[in-house]
Amino acid sequence: MASRISAADITFSSGVPICAPAPAAPVDIDLVLHRVRQMLDGCGSANRNDLLVIAITALIEEGVNTGPRIIEAAATLGFSRGHAGSVLSKSTGDSPARHKWRRGIDGVYATLVFL
Structure with a gap:
């Protein structure tokens, strides 16, 4: 008799398991925006592209990780929505x-892990 497998046992060729995403924890957006603003203020760069990459990375890592939420948070931080x-x-x-x-296929962004 063949053993049963679950959806968690199926992987793409990249080795990433296919499974339901974990429920998102509630995010205190005001606290996240405050921390990101402090971080950006501490950056010595005036390059808006670099600052935006830093901001988006921090937002994703803080749980603000869907396109509309990232863009809205970036706008709140002073970046244009289009940029x-x-x-x-x-x-x-x-x-x-x-x-x-x-x-991800669920629309959730995650930072790439560098080994």
């Missing part, structure tokens, strides 16, 4: 040499 959407899109993918984060 945020462009940087988010252009830096999304699975190649660590070219991308900063990836987007």
Whole structure:
């Protein structure tokens, strides 16, 4: 008799398991925005692209990890929505040499892990 498998046993060729996403923990957006603002204020760069990449990365890691929420949070931080959407899109993918984060099939962004 064949053994049964579950959806958690199925993987893509990348080795990433296919399973239901964990429920998102509630995010205190005001606290997240305060921390990101402090971090950006501490950056010595005036390059808006670099600052936006830093902000988006921090937002994703803090749980603000869907496109609309990231773009809205970036706008609240003083970036234009169009600029945020462009940087988010252009830096999304699975190649660590070219991308900063990836987007899951559920629309949730995650930063790429560099080993």
